[in-house]
């Protein structure tokens with residue numbers, strides 16, 4: 001709670017931060033900023049006009065609630081309206097806050113009667129999601145703005161979340177004015193969303209804090225999974241109108257579950273036709289595609305490959321960026337080597353996003 005801004009007054013960094021904070025306080029155009037998970041698109045969570053600016057810029061459906069970002073526990077407690085010296089933060093969250101804040105964890109809290117939060121933030125729910133990011137730039141911005149910031153990921157709705165300032169520009173150029181550039185995001189997938197108000201507590205979205213980590217906290221040993229990855233599996237390109245698009249590049253994504261083996265060129269062409277541009281994202285075991293057998297008459301096939309490496313944290317960090325990069329090469333289809341998500345680590349979040357992005361699962 002007691003840290004100070006160390007930069008000298010008058011440096012460009014501080015001036016840009018202050019300008020962004022002023023925009024957040026005084027305008028209704030959202031500001032994009034880095035967090036350790038993904039870039040967020042922030043607005044003053046207490047002003048309806050400002051929050052509506054987020055939905056407009058992203059073209060986000062208004063029934064999807066936003067996470068509210070705080071720079072200190074005191075700022076959160078003030079919003080929760082403490083009575084007679086009692087801590088308004090439910091006890092179940094204490095061990096999580098101690099261990100994981102600031103960090104990639106969002107907790108669901110009751111929205112108090114007469115709350116200062118704009119109703120657009122909660123999309124009509126009696127609860128709201130609260131998070132304290134650990135990116136120093138994000139914390140500075142919230143503190144300087146002097147208000148909690150509602151912020152979804154700063155992508156255009158349905159696109160992969162942005163993990164670099166450039167991604168935000170690609171999606172939202174012309175719709176927003178300011179992006180704070182903090183470099184690439186450290187985690188690469190969004191925060192874990194947990195609900196400790198229900199019993200047993202549940203995970204609503206897998207993310208940067210893992211099931212394994214949650215289970216080590218008192219009261220969270222029996223946390224249940226309260227979300228569903230897309231259940232269908234198998235080769236089934238779906239009717240366009242039925243598509244649930246999320247985290248999606250323009251290309252068709254074919255996800256191979258861990259251990260499903262590597263598709264050969266004939267299989268890939270089966271999905272995309274003979275004159276094609278193909279993207280491949282490798283993780284642990286797949287071999288470079290230059291080693292694949294080439295078919296007669298396949299001269300018009302161009303293949304772009306990205307190797308995310310064998311380490312799961314690296315896969316999480318690079319995943320959204322890889323999908324976006326392959327889109328820039330205008331590939332028709334992207335074949336992705338999935339990772340084993342049975343260990344309760346961040347692979348769970350990776351596979352959750354990939355299953356939502358994929359139209360074809362093998």
Ligand code: TXA
Pocket residue numbers: 035037038039040041064065066067104106108122125127128129131133151152153154189190191192193204205
């Ligand atoms: O890492 C992150 O969480 C990023 C960065 C910018 O902080 N933000 C983010 O926001 O991913 P967004 O809007 O893309 O995702 C918010 C998620 C959604 O799945 C939403 O449904 C859920 O949080 N959520 C928000 N408020 C909720 C509530 N009251 N109850 C249940 N789920 C809620």
Ligand code: MG
Pocket residue numbers: 152153161
């Ligand atoms: Mg999002």
